[in-house]
Amino acid sequence: MSDWLLEAQGLQSFYGSSHILHGVDFRVGRGETVALMGRNGMGKTTLLKSVIGLVTPRGGRVAFAGGEVTGQPTHRIVRRGIAYVPEGRGIFPNLSVSENLRMAARPGPGGRRDWDFERVLATFPRLSERLDHGGGQLSGGEQQMLTIGRALMTNPDLLILDEATEGLAPIIAREIWGIVREIKSSGIATVIVDKNHHALTALCDRAVVLVKGQVVFEGACAALKAQPEIIQRHLGV
Amino acid sequence: MDFVSFLIQTLNAVQYGLLLFLVASGLTLIFGIMGVINLAHGSFYMIGAYLAFALVAQTGNLFTALLLGIPLAALLGALLEWALFRHLYKRNHLEQVLLTYGLILVFEELRSLALGDDVHGVAVPAIFSASIKLSDTLSYPVYRLVISAVCVLLAIGLYILIHRTRIGMMIRAGNHDRDMVEALGIDINRIYLVVFALGVTLAAFAGMIAAPVSSVFPGMGNQVLILSFVIVVIGGIGSVWGALVAALVIGFADTFGKVLVPDYAGLAVYLVMAAVLLWRPEGIFKS
Ligand SMILES: Nc1ncnc2c1ncn2[C@@H]1O[C@H](COP(=O)(O)OP(=O)(O)O)[C@@H](O)[C@H]1O
Numbered sequence: 001m002s003d004w005l006l007e008a009q010g011l012q013s014f015y016g017s018s019h020i021l022h023g024v025d026f027r028v029g030r031g032e033t034v035a036l037m038g039r040n041g042m043g044k045t046t047l048l049k050s051v052i053g054l055v056t057p058r059g060g061r062v063a064f065a066g067g068e069v070t071g072q073p074t075h076r077i078v079r080r081g082i083a084y085v086p087e088g089r090g091i092f093p094n095l096s097v098s099e100n101l102r103m104a105a106r107p108g109p110g111g112r113r114d115w116d117f118e119r120v121l122a123t124f125p126r127l128s129e130r131l132d133h134g135g136g137q138l139s140g141g142e143q144q145m146l147t148i149g150r151a152l153m154t155n156p157d158l159l160i161l162d163e164a165t166e167g168l169a170p171i172i173a174r175e176i177w178g179i180v181r182e183i184k185s186s187g188i189a190t191v192i193v194d195k196n197h198h199a200l201t202a203l204c205d206r207a208v209v210l211v212k213g214q215v216v217f218e219g220a221c222a223a224l225k226a227q228p229e230i231i232q233r234h235l236g237v
Numbered sequence: 238m239d240f241v242s243f244l245i246q247t248l249n250a251v252q253y254g255l256l257l258f259l260v261a262s263g264l265t266l267i268f269g270i271m272g273v274i275n276l277a278h279g280s281f282y283m284i285g286a287y288l289a290f291a292l293v294a295q296t297g298n299l300f301t302a303l304l305l306g307i308p309l310a311a312l313l314g315a316l317l318e319w320a321l322f323r324h325l326y327k328r329n330h331l332e333q334v335l336l337t338y339g340l341i342l343v344f345e346e347l348r349s350l351a352l353g354d355d356v357h358g359v360a361v362p363a364i365f366s367a368s369i370k371l372s373d374t375l376s377y378p379v380y381r382l383v384i385s386a387v388c389v390l391l392a393i394g395l396y397i398l399i400h401r402t403r404i405g406m407m408i409r410a411g412n413h414d415r416d417m418v419e420a421l422g423i424d425i426n427r428i429y430l431v432v433f434a435l436g437v438t439l440a441a442f443a444g445m446i447a448a449p450v451s452s453v454f455p456g457m458g459n460q461v462l463i464l465s466f467v468i469v470v471i472g473g474i475g476s477v478w479g480a481l482v483a484a485l486v487i488g489f490a491d492t493f494g495k496v497l498v499p500d501y502a503g504l505a506v507y508l509v510m511a512a513v514l515l516w517r518p519e520g521i522f523k524s
C-alpha cells in the first residue's frame with residue numbers, strides 16, 4: 001500500500017495498432033495539484049482516459065485511494081472519487097443547465113456531501129442565471145463552469161481538468177484559474193492540462209511532462225520554474 | 238362523409254395512432270440511444286397479444302392477464318438485452334438487422350409451437366363492453382375510448398419519466414454522449430437495460446390491450462413494425478415527442494386512407510412519409 005491517492009504504473013495504451021503510451025508512471029497525492037504537460041499529441045488526454053478506463057490500457061496498473069481499479073468499467077473507477085472534465089467540455093447540450101448539474105449529484109467517498117446544487121451555484125453565480133437554458137446555449141466560458149460545477153457535484157477527491165481554459169477569452173480564463181485555486185484550497189487534488197504554462201506553474205505543486213507517450217520530467221513545479229530550458233525543450237513551440 | 242362517421246373515423250384514427258405510439262416510442266428510444274435497429278420490435282407487440290390471449294384463457298380476465306403479462310414482458314426485455322442486444326450496440330447495422338430479423342423468425346416459430354397458427358379473439362372486458370350511441374344506426378365502443386385514454390396516460394407518464402426524473406436525464410444524456418455519462422459514475426449499461434425493457438414492455442402492452450379489438454393472429458407484429466419504423470423516421474430518430482406526433486399523423490393517414498381512397502389505402506402512409514421527409518429530412522423533431 002502507498003500513500004498516493006492515484007497511482008498508475010507502466011501504462012501501455014493503444015488506439016488500434018498505434019502505440020500511444022509507452023510505460024507511463026503517473027501519481028497524484030492527496031490534495032496535490034499536478035500539472036500534466038506536453039505538446040499536442042504527446043498522450044496527455046490518452047493518459048487521463050487510461051486512468052479512468054475510457055481507454056483500456058493493454059499493460060500496467062492503476063490504483064486509486066488504495067484500491068486496485070485496473071480494467072474496471074469507468075463508472076466504477078470514478079465512483080471511488082474521481083471527477084473528469086474532458087477536453088472540449090462534454091456538457092449535455094440537450095439537458096438544461098440545472099439538469100446537467102442535478103444528474104451528476106452524488107455523495108463522495110465516505111458519504112461526504114460538501115458540494116451540492118446550492119454551493120455549486122454560489123461558486124458559479126453565472127450559472128444560476130441560466131438554470132433553464134439548454135447546455136448548448138451557453139458561451140464557452142459558461143460551459144466550462146458548468147462542467148467544473150457538474151464535476152464538483154460528485155464530491156470528488158480528485159478532479160481532472162483536461163485543457164482547462166482552451167478556447168476561452170483571457171478574462172474568462174482568469175476566472176477559471178481563480179476557481180481552480182479555490183478548489184485547490186478546499187483540499188481536492190487536481191490534475192490539470194493547459195496550454196498556459198505560466199498560469200499552470202504558478203499554481204501546481206508538481207509537474208509531469210510527457211513526450212511521445214513517455215515521462216521526460218517529473219518534479220516539483222518550483223524545480224520546473226527554475227529550469228526554463230526544460231520548458232523550452234519539451235514544451236516550447 | 239357525414240359528421241357522425243367522420244367523428245367515428247377520427248376516434249379510430251386517434252386510437253390507432255396512440256397504440257402505434259406505444260410501439261414506436263420504445264423503438265425510437267432504442268434506436269436513438271443504443272443505435273440498434275431492432276426489427277424484432279414488432280414481435281413484442283405480437284407476443285403481447287398472444288400473452289393476453291393465453292393469460293385470458295387461463296384466468297378468464299383481461300385485467301389479471303395484464304397484471305401478469307406486464308412483468309413477464311419486462312422480464313423478457315431485460316433478458317434479451319442482457320443476453321443478446323448489449324452485444325449489438327457496437328456492431329454495424331447489417332449485423333443488427335440479421336440478428337433481429339432472425340429473432341422475428343424465432344419468435345414466430347416459438348409462438349407457433351406453443352399456441353398454434355389459428356386466429357384468436359380476446360373478449361372485451363365486461364365493464365367496458367358497452368357502446369355509446371352516436372346516431373340511430375351508429376355507435377362507438379367504450380373499449381376503444383379506454384384504449385385511447387390509457388395510451389394518453391402512458392404518454393404523459395413517459396413524458397414525466399424522460400423530462401422530470403433523474404433517470405430520464407441520464408437517458409437523454411446517454412443519447413448524446415455515452416462516455417461522459419460513464420465518466421460521471423453512471424452505469425450506462427444499466428440505463429440501456431432499463432430503456433430496452435421499457436420499450437419491450439410498452440410494445441407488448443400495446444399488443445395486450447389491442448388484442449380485443451384487432452384479434453390475435455400470426456405475423457401481426459409485421460404491419461405494426463413497418464408503421465413504427467415509418468413513425469420513427471417521420472418523428473425524428475430518438476424523439477419520443479416526434480413519435481407521438483408522427484404516430485397520430487400515421488393513424489389518420491392509415492384510417493382515412495382506407496375510408497377515402499380504399500383502392501390506394503396502402504400508399505397513403507408512405508405518401509405522408511415522403512412528404513414529411515421532403516419538408517424535413519431529419520424528421521419533425523430531430524433529437
Ligand atoms: N481516438 C483516437 N484514435 C486514434 N488515435 C488517436 C485517438 N485519439 C488520439 N489519438 C492519437 O494519439 C496521440 C496522443 O493523443 P492525445 O492523448 O490526445 O494527446 P494530447 O492530449 O497530449 O494532445 C496523438 O498522436 C493522436 O493523434
Ligand SMILES: [Mg+2]
Nearest residue numbers: 044045046087
Ligand atoms: Mg489532449
